[in-house]
Amino acid sequence: MRVVLSILMCFVLFLNHAQDVNLYPTNGVKQQKDLYYAFTNATLHISGSLTTKGTLLIQNGKIVKVGAIVSLPKGTVKLDMKGKHIYPSFVDVYSNYGQ
Numbered sequence: 001m002r003v004v005l006s007i008l009m010c011f012v013l014f015l016n017h018a019q020d021v022n023l024y025p026t027n028g029v030k031q032q033k034d035l036y037y038a039f040t041n042a043t044l045h046i047s048g049s050l051t052t053k054g055t056l057l058i059q060n061g062k063i064v065k066v067g068a069i070v071s072l073p074k075g076t077v078k079l080d081m082k083g084k085h086i087y088p089s090f091v092d093v094y095s096n097y098g099q
Contacts, residue, residue, distance in 0.1 A: 038072050042081035
């Protein structure tokens with residue numbers, strides 16, 4: 001019984017090791033380049049001030065620049081937000097607000 005249990009434990013350890021993503025190169029599906037998204041023509045509410053026709057620039061999921069005049073890097077995906085408002089906020093993942 002101990003032999004069967006030992007073999008089963010070794011098998012489980014090998015399965016766990018097979019899931020290690022660091023063993024494979026990262027040149028496959030994962031993108032290596034910087035992705036920029038620009039929300040343009042939006043009304044920005046920042047620190048009590050109001051900016052109409054403002055731009056919010058995001059790089060790899062993080063806010064890089066915000067303002068009325070923002071220079072956009074080459075290859076930026078532009079999203080026209082005419083008539084939309086952007087507010088600073090925190091997202092509570094464990095909240096059930098709005099459900």
